[in-house]
Amino acid sequence: MTISENEQQRVIDWALRENACTPEALLPVLHAIQDALQYIPELAFDALAHALNLSRADIFGVISFYSDFRLQPPGRHLLRLCRAEACQAMGGRSLEAEVRRRLQIEFHATTDDGHVTLEPVYCLGACACAPALTLDGSLHGRVDLARLSVLLDQLEIPR
Amino acid sequence: MTTATVYVPGDSGAIAVGAEEVARAIVGESDSRNIAINLVRNGSRGLYWLEPMIEVVREGRRYAYGPVKTDDIAGLFDADFLRGGDHPLALGWTEDIPYLREQERLTFRRVGVVDPRSLSDFIAHDGFTGLRRALALAPSAIVDEVITSGLRGRGGAAFPTGIKWRTVAETVSVQKYVVCNADEGDSGTFADRMLMEGDPFLLIEGLTIAGIAVGATRGIIYIRSEYPHAERMLQQAIMVASEAGYLGIDILCSGRSFMLEIRRGAGAYVCGEETALLESLEGRRGQVRFKPPLPAHKGLFGQPTVVNNVISLATVPVILQRGAAFYAEFGRGRSRGTQPFQLSGNVRRGGLIEKAFGLTLGELIFDWGGGTATGNAVRAAQVGGPLGAYLPTLHFDTPLDYEAFAARSAMIGHGGVVVFDSTVDMAEMARFAMEFCAVESCGKCTPCRIGSVRGRELIDRIIAGDDVVRNIETLRDLCDTMMEASLCALGGMAPLPVLSALEYFSADFARDDMPEAAQRD
Structure with missing residues (x-):
């Protein structure tokens, strides 16, 4: 775009x-x-x-x-994954690994086709419903690998 | 038959686990059954493991069901839940749920109870009574009341709020400011968010009282960008309060004025530090300032400025309403009043627990939290955010009060408690503390900017088993330098989680070349 x-x-x-x-x-x-x-x-x-x-x-x-501001347009979808301690305590690191595997990118990067941008975030205030992420601005809590898979499938990310 | 009222939290934590879908399903189901309902989007009661937790009114009292999924809605209607009908998800009278019943909710008394969009609901629940009393007092009497209450800054530094106010009140200037620090960046904390989303008028009341007490006519709420929902709620509440004469010029015909605006942060943890926050408000990089001068003398645009956390300000109205003596009756030692503790991480019942200072960490984690969510043994708890110490179960008898924690080289901070189970690798957590500090350092002082990077590298080497004993020695030395020489709490306290991990979980740092590599506890 x-x-x-x-x-x-x-x-x-x-x-x-x-x-x-x-x-x-x-x-x-x-x-x-x-x-x-x-x-x-x-x-x-x-x-x-x-x-x-x-x-x-x-x-x-x-x-x-300020980490919010960017000088390049992001991908069509913006995935922000919480890396903070409460989310780590509930399996945040395995979500991180799975997101990296499926998107084939690191944090602060956009997939080659401009489909998804992945950013880290340090606390979304949903710690009691960890692990948490936001996808295109919507907050999701208690995201286990199955739930993550559904979200990524909706974006048509190859398994 | 009167129209039944259904409460479905509009709190973003509840929305994160499906409250929006549940609300839509309830409306859809009631439409298709031709039943009129009154849907209220309240704040969260803070019982997050039960979210989405919906409530109805039965015999004049609130009755709860949860955690509710959209698939449950038809069944709930079949069970006549609108009249409090029996259902497997029924939790009973909300106020009788032990988690809630055993709390001492002063600051959070309205959160989850009222409709946060409704000024009349706020007023019906004693809203603005603290402000009315303040308007009848001399400004110095308001300050005295806050000093007598013993209220200390809930943002983390625990500085006496009333003393800060007195300093600003006694500093002469044509323009003073009250700045609300709503940059709740500590992981494991969400009390500010819950309060702003669940009772925004209360924060407005507290800010206005502060303005009147110190002679400031302008207030600014600096809110982090990760809280868009809280920002919207506040924006709307400010508009409503202004129209009703609770904000603006000549508040309630008192001759006093107070203008309030919101400014959004941009994803910088360090802007929770008060001087970095002021820099950010002035349109610059959020780099900390040297102190002195204190913000109370020269703060925003060089003018006397009160900088207070959301919870500190939101606690002022109840102090004015019920009196300083009432508030000071709660608590222990020099930690007076209540603290909204936030329990999260690997815990069975995560949520918000407002309780007088003095209960022990273990009571919070086991009695309220019910142990870990995974069912494994509890191994550690990090208290006070990413700069807080990791405590082992051995120290869970520590009472939650500022001094008792300081005596253990730990801190209560903003009241966040993050629980970890037996699978946690504390060397990894120590590494993360340094990595976080490196990501978020403002860069102004060397111990923090460079120290955090070197710290992470040292822990990488320790994890790799490279010259472990000497690298641990160097790491301790580095931590010492960071603590002694950093300009603010970010570099000054990031070593706390690292040192506590080394102290209490040394086995996790043990590698093959260590002489007596202890077994993991």
Whole structure:
């Protein structure tokens, strides 16, 4: 899925209009852009630098610091797997291994066909229903290997 | 016949195990049977092993069923569950379930009970009575009340809340701020999330009281991006409270004003550290600041700022409503009041247990938790999040209070307890603690940024059986440096899980070249 530069520019302008144009608005503006486009396009750097009175380096520094922000569009599906202790205690590591095996990718990567992006997450707040993951924003708890298999089958990931 | 009310939690933990599908199935089934129902999406009672746990009203009391699956719905209707009919999933009167009955719910008294979207339900359950009392008091009297209650910061640092407030109140400035730290990043903790989703007006009440007490007219809730549902609930509650005159200019015609807004984090654990959080709010990388100056003197935009955890702020209303003496009656030693403990990991009955400080770790894990979910023996519990110590069953007699835990080189932190069974490899868990610190380090100070990476490498070598004795010695030395020289608690406390694993589970680090490789306990 590619988003035209016109559309990118429209979203960036909208995000800046929705927020006060001061340096502290950088995070809300980045969130607004990423909520709409799924990533922060190159086009945003100059526009934000100009509007918020920041340097491109300031903006890159913030984007690279926070794990939520990404500079590339993610795959069509986003799988975020919790790696924290409570999930590990309930078999999180075997889920990790199975996800890696079926997707044939590591964390922070997207499958070659652009189908799925895999990201780690450190706690989703569903610890009493561990292990947990989110798939395209939906939270799933008590995910055992069978349940994981169903979720991956729905995405038509080869077994 | 009156319309029956059915409660199906809208809590995201319950949704994670199918509450949404259950709610839809109940509506579908009632439609097809032509039965009118009133569906309420309450918060969770915190009995997560029973989620989705649904409730109905019978003889004026709540009656529970769970854990409910969509396949069970037709059968529940057949059993006339809307009137509390008999069914294999029936759990009895909700309040008589021992897990709930034995708790002391002060902060969480409304969570799971009320409709979190309803201001009138909140008010019908004593909502805003703490605020009304605060508005009738002089600001210094509010601060005194909080000091007398003995409330200490529930985020983890356990600093007396009232003292922090007094510092801000006594600092002169035209603009002060109250910042709510809702960046609940510790694994094994979910009390903030449950409260924001299940009783959002309570947090608004607590924040407003704090603003009035210290003379701050602006409040900001910094919420982690992993909690989108809590953010939506708060957003809506702020709108409703503002329209009803509980927020904004001239609150309840008192002449006092308080504006509240929400800001979303972006996936950085370190932003739970108060100065990193302030940096993030100012639009920068979340790197910790040197202290002093304290945020209470120079915080957000250089102005005096109260930074409090969700639970600290949400506990203030009950202190104002019932009085400091009432609250201080709960607890033990210098740990006054109650703590919402969060029990998770490999445990049979995971959930939220609000209880006065002083019960033992073992009581929490066995009496409430019922041992492990897998049925294996309990081997360890990590208390206080990813920077908390791993305790062996030998120390499960430790009372849950701040000082007793500190005496064991451990901490209660935000009250999370994660249980592990006999299959856990503690060397792997120690490695994970260093890896986590390396991933989440803000990079400002060397002991944390470099130390965590070196720590992980050392543990890798130990696991590989490479010069184990000397590498363990070096690892202890490194931990010492990190604890003494790091700028904040991330680097300063990440060694706690590592050292406790070495101390209590040394067998897991033993490799062939060790002279007396002990057998695994």
